[in-house]
Amino acid sequence: MENASGDNHAISAVTRAAVLGAGSWGTTVASLLSARVPTLVWARREETAAEINRAHSNLSYLPGLTLPAALQATSSLAAAVQDADVIFVGVPSHGFREVVRELAPFVGMRTPLLSLSKGVEAVTNARMTQILHEELPGRPIGVVTGPNLAREIMTGHPAATVVALHDHGLATAIQDVLTGPSLLVYRNPDVVGCEVAGAMKNVIAVACGMAEGLGFGDNTRATIITRGLAELSRLGEQLGGQQSTFAGLAGMGDLVATCISPQSRNRTVGFLLGQGRTLAEILAEMHMVAEGVKSCRPLLATAAGFGIEMPICEQVVAVCHEGRTAREAGIELLARKVGVE
Amino acid sequence: MENASGDNHAISAVTRAAVLGAGSWGTTVASLLSARVPTLVWARREETAAEINRAHSNLSYLPGLTLPAALQATSSLAAAVQDADVIFVGVPSHGFREVVRELAPFVGMRTPLLSLSKGVEAVTNARMTQILHEELPGRPIGVVTGPNLAREIMTGHPAATVVALHDHGLATAIQDVLTGPSLLVYRNPDVVGCEVAGAMKNVIAVACGMAEGLGFGDNTRATIITRGLAELSRLGEQLGGQQSTFAGLAGMGDLVATCISPQSRNRTVGFLLGQGRTLAEILAEMHMVAEGVKSCRPLLATAAGFGIEMPICEQVVAVCHEGRTAREAGIELLARKVGVE
Numbered sequence: 001m002e003n004a005s006g007d008n009h010a011i012s013a014v015t016r017a018a019v020l021g022a023g024s025w026g027t028t029v030a031s032l033l034s035a036r037v038p039t040l041v042w043a044r045r046e047e048t049a050a051e052i053n054r055a056h057s058n059l060s061y062l063p064g065l066t067l068p069a070a071l072q073a074t075s076s077l078a079a080a081v082q083d084a085d086v087i088f089v090g091v092p093s094h095g096f097r098e099v100v101r102e103l104a105p106f107v108g109m110r111t112p113l114l115s116l117s118k119g120v121e122a123v124t125n126a127r128m129t130q131i132l133h134e135e136l137p138g139r140p141i142g143v144v145t146g147p148n149l150a151r152e153i154m155t156g157h158p159a160a161t162v163v164a165l166h167d168h169g170l171a172t173a174i175q176d177v178l179t180g181p182s183l184l185v186y187r188n189p190d191v192v193g194c195e196v197a198g199a200m201k202n203v204i205a206v207a208c209g210m211a212e213g214l215g216f217g218d219n220t221r222a223t224i225i226t227r228g229l230a231e232l233s234r235l236g237e238q239l240g241g242q243q244s245t246f247a248g249l250a251g252m253g254d255l256v257a258t259c260i261s262p263q264s265r266n267r268t269v270g271f272l273l274g275q276g277r278t279l280a281e282i283l284a285e286m287h288m289v290a291e292g293v294k295s296c297r298p299l300l301a302t303a304a305g306f307g308i309e310m311p312i313c314e315q316v317v318a319v320c321h322e323g324r325t326a327r328e329a330g331i332e333l334l335a336r337k338v339g340v341e
Numbered sequence: 342m343e344n345a346s347g348d349n350h351a352i353s354a355v356t357r358a359a360v361l362g363a364g365s366w367g368t369t370v371a372s373l374l375s376a377r378v379p380t381l382v383w384a385r386r387e388e389t390a391a392e393i394n395r396a397h398s399n400l401s402y403l404p405g406l407t408l409p410a411a412l413q414a415t416s417s418l419a420a421a422v423q424d425a426d427v428i429f430v431g432v433p434s435h436g437f438r439e440v441v442r443e444l445a446p447f448v449g450m451r452t453p454l455l456s457l458s459k460g461v462e463a464v465t466n467a468r469m470t471q472i473l474h475e476e477l478p479g480r481p482i483g484v485v486t487g488p489n490l491a492r493e494i495m496t497g498h499p500a501a502t503v504v505a506l507h508d509h510g511l512a513t514a515i516q517d518v519l520t521g522p523s524l525l526v527y528r529n530p531d532v533v534g535c536e537v538a539g540a541m542k543n544v545i546a547v548a549c550g551m552a553e554g555l556g557f558g559d560n561t562r563a564t565i566i567t568r569g570l571a572e573l574s575r576l577g578e579q580l581g582g583q584q585s586t587f588a589g590l591a592g593m594g595d596l597v598a599t600c601i602s603p604q605s606r607n608r609t610v611g612f613l614l615g616q617g618r619t620l621a622e623i624l625a626e627m628h629m630v631a632e633g634v635k636s637c638r639p640l641l642a643t644a645a646g647f648g649i650e651m652p653i654c655e656q657v658v659a660v661c662h663e664g665r666t667a668r669e670a671g672i673e674l675l676a677r678k679v680g681v682e
Contacts (some may be wrong), residue, residue, distance in 0.1 A: 025510050147563035158552075159560035160568075162682060182675065184564075186682040209577070211499075219500035222488035222598035225527075226590050227501075233588070247588055248682045249567050257563030260601050334499050334523065341503060341527040341589045 006242060010215045011085050011112070016179040018084035020099060022048050023288070024061040024150035025116055026090030031154060033088075034071040036177050039177035040079035041073045050074035060287070063273055065154050076105045086112050086174060088144065089132070092117025092282035092289045096128055100135045112140040112170055116165070120292035125298040126193050140167050142191050144178070145198045145259030146249045149264070152290035153183065160184040162250040186249060194250040195243025195245040200299060201255040202266040202292030204228030208259040210319065210334070212220075213274015224312060225259050231310040235299065239304045266292040270299060273319055274326040275286060293320050351476060352426050352453070352511060356377040359425035361440060363389050364489035364629070365402040366457055367431030372520075373494060375412040377518050380658070382414045385420035389416035401628070401665030406495050419447045427453050427515060430473070431486065433630045434460025438471055441476045453481040453511055459539035460632035463502040466639040468536050481508050483532050485519070486539045487590045490605070494524065501525040503591040505535035527590060534582025538573055541640060541654070543595040543607040543633030545569030546654045549600040550608035551660065551667040555614015565653060566600050572651040576640065579647045584620040606634040614660055621682075634661050652677060 015038055019030035022043035028042035043049040052058055052073035056066055065161065081103065083206050091099045096117055107113070113136060115128035117130035126134070132141045142165035153159055164184060165171040171187040176298050179185045188194055207228065211220045232255065233246040245251050258264045268292040272282045279293065296316045303310045355378055360371035363384035371382035384390040393399055397407055399643045415421050422428050422444065429557045432440045437458055444522065448454070448587035454477060457470035467475070473482045484507035494500055504519065504526060506512040511526040520526045529535055573596065574587040575675045583672040586592050599605045620634065644651045656670035 051526050061560070147560045149558065149560050150520070150561045152558040155502075155558070157557045158564070158671060184675065184677075188682055216498045216600050217490065217493040217494045218486045218602035218604070219490050220498050221601065222594050223499070223501045223590065224487070225597050226588075226594035229588065229593065241589075243584075244682070247570065247584075249564065252593065253567035254571065256566050256597060257559050261639075262564065263558035263559070266394050266608045331501060334525065336525075341529055341585070341591075 013173050014086050015052070015221060016083050017086050017088065017177070018042065019088045019090060020077070020080060020103070021051065021090035021092075021116070022058060022061070023090060023092070026088070027062055027151050028150040029088055029090065029116060029144065031068050031071055032178055032180055032183065035180060039071060039116075040080045040084070041071060043073050043075055046075040049075045049119050053230050062151065062154060063171065065151070072210070074128035077103050077210070081106050081111075083172045084111065085104065086114065088114050088116050089128070090222070091123055093117055093128065094171070094289070099134065100131060104136055107136055107139065109138055110140075114141075114164070114165070114174070115143045116148065118145065118202055120199050120298040122293040122294060122298060125302050127199065129191060140165060140170055142166070142171070143195050143320055145194050145254060147253040149257060149261050152261060153318045156182045160183045160186060160249050160253070161162045162186045162188050162194060162248070162251065164188045164191045166191060186311045186321065188221075189247060190242045190245045192239055193236050193245030196236035196239055197246055198254060199249040199256050199291070199295050200228075200232035200235065202290070203296045203299060203313050203316050204232065204255060204265035205258040205264050206270035206290070206292040206296070206316050206320070206331055209264075209270020210274035210329065212267075213271040214326055214330060221259060223259060225255060228312050229255055230310055234308050235306075235310065236326060237302050238308060265290045269293055276325070279320050292316070296320060346368065348443045352514055353513050355474060356428050358423050358427050358429065359383065359422045360429045360431060361418070361420065361421060361444070362431035362457070362493050363393065363402070363435075364431060364433070365397060366489070367429070368393070368399045368408065368498070368623055369491040370429055370457060371414055372409050373519055373524065374522055375388045375409045380412060381421045381425070382412060384414050384416055387416040390416045391617040399531050400566055401633070403492065403495060403589065413524065417445050420490050422447050422452075423633065424498075427455065429455050429457050430469070431457035432633060434462055434635065438472045438476065440586055443539065447474055448480065450479055451481070453483065453506070455482075455506070455515070455581065456536070458632075459486065459543055461636040461639045461640070463635060464641060467592040468540065469617055470532060472537055481506060481511055483512070484505070484539065485511055486535045488594040490598060490602050492604060495669050498522045499523045499581050501527060501594070503527045503535060503588050503589070505529045505591065507532060519609060528587070529586060529591060531583045533580055534577050534586030537577035537582050538587055538592040539595060539633070540636050541573035541598050543631070544637045544654050544657050545573065545633070546595060546599040546607035546663070547611035547633040547637070547657050550611020551670065553608075554612040554669055555671060562600060566596060568654050570596055572653055574624050575613060575649050576644050576647075576651065579649060580643075606631045610634055617666070620661055624652070633657070637661060
């Protein structure tokens with residue numbers, strides 16, 4: 001399908017894909033796609049694009065791994081999306097709107113866009129698909145999410161992911177092109193639920209990391225993950241998401257993977273906070289983005305607007321942004337009165 | 342309340358407790374209780390009872406930990422339950438009915454019994470509370486369950502547990518006596534749901550261990566945990582359990598803790614199977630019981646009776662009892678056709 005085609009039907013098969021953002025997850029999704037269809041990944045930095053094209057590597061984000069020779073990169077947004085019949089956007093939340101706005105003139109009216117990013121925009125509290133709807137109105141918009149630690153997918157470990165789109169035929173086309181020998185791809189029409197889960201899980205992973213940094217064990221982590229999913233579900237349901245999503249791969253699955261993996265940046269930030277380091281110190285040493293640190297405040301504000309309690313998220317906000325120590329946060333959580341679950 | 346009292350009301354407060362079974366979890370629950378009320382733990386072996394009484398230790402199950410001085414032990418079932426107004430039964434599933442049958446003459450008609458065991462009886466496919474109802478008809482019967490790795494609770498790491506009983510007042514009394522400075526206790530009237538979750542989670546933990554033994558990472562584990570919870574929920578709902586239980590601490594919480602903890606015996610058995618060892622070799626070296634290995638067959642049989650698919654449980658049965666390798670099991674799971682989650 002041509003970008004600017006007048007075709008009213010959703011595409012039935014993906015023939016060419018674009019991925020915006022050459023971070024670890026963007027590069028991984030582009031690598032998966034390139035095994036099936038011509039795929040261009042957009043890197044903000046020209047050197048990164050050149051490295052992918054010439055050395056088939058991305059040392060900053062996926063050190064030690066070889067990318068598929070078929071994967072091509074560009075630092076031109078226009079070139080990246082020119083012939084693509086689907087666009088995946090894997091830009092961190094703080095730069096998401098800017099890239100999407102710059103992209104808009106080059107995107108056909110029927111080209112589907114799928115967010116790979118799991119954050120919430122500061123100030124506006126907007127989710128990534130809301131930004132896509134605002135900046136690129138009228139296009140089919142969805143997300144790809146799930147328990148997907150990039151490095152493990154690149155290594156070929158068995159995993160599963162979820163394509164969330166309202167349009168069944170389009171979802172099936174994207175399911176087809178993403179499915180690989182070690183990757184099961186599920187469909188889910190609940191875009192909002194998938195997206196809220198993806199943003200909230202990073203916040204809970206920060207809390208889980210804090211507990212580990214304080215020296216606590218697996219009961220504590222499992223309890224935070226479980227009660228965290230309850231918070232995530234309450235907020236997600238209020239925003240229109242489905243309980244079945246929160247219990248599935250995009251909800252619980254992604255939450256568990258992020259909370260247990262030493263590779264998770266959000267868990268790592270929490271771990272260091274739990275050990276008594278300050279957020280400023282930690283962020284100064286990381287070159288990747290920990291979305292949970294930024295998303296916790298807008299998510300808590302959104303929940304507060306609905307009168308929804310999110311005690312774990314509240315403690316993450318307090319530790320990240322209000323000077324509370326992780327130990328004090330733990331004591332607050334344990335002092336809560338509990339009854340029926 | 343006296344055991345044989347004619348009182349028709351549930352107890353309003355626990356004044357004396359008995360715990361049957363001095364394994365790691367029985368000893369831990371008894372230790373928690375002994376901080377609040379006089380508590381007797383029954384140990385099958387006289388030497389274990391003597392060790393608890395004299396050395397305040399249980400080297401076989403909780404090496405390196407000191408038990409509360411207030412905790413008393415006995416190897417006499419009659420003595421253990423004589424004055425107790427609540428009895429916790431923490432005997433492994435294969436010896437559960439025998440102990441309960443021997444116990445029956447000493448248990449008052451109104452004395453509540455709570456199972457601490459997470460297994461299913463071979464041959465009969467009976468859950469532990471079903472055995473209690475059969476052998477001790479008429480008594481209030483429930484379970485205590487949740488993400489409760491014994492050693493961590495003993496060490497005072499923050500955790501949460503669930504008391505499942507139909508009777509609200511009785512559940513509150515037990516909630517009160519179990520609550521400690523680092524332990525939050527929730528109530529849940531869904532006894533069946535809590536119990537099915539407790540049994541199934543051990544099976545899923547075996548599968549999770551297998552994936553780890555095969556060298557797979559956190560995405561794979563998170564996916565098994567999530568799809569495992571879906572199996573557990575399907576079976577549990579069919580048996581009368583509630584979805585909210587499966588999404589809570591007794592369901593997801595316990596499942597996650599068991600699947601991620603190196604302390605879990607079921608995960609360890611799976612890990613060694615994943616590394617290519619045989620079940621016979623592994624069990625010969627363990628002195629503790631891995632309930633999942635025994636429960637997987639009766640649970641699969643129960644599900645089959647309802648026409649419910651449990652693909653992960655099916656692979657655990659095949660690897661544990663039918664000579665399939667863990668690698669072959671993984672390939673079977675990945676070959677499944679998937680669609681909407």
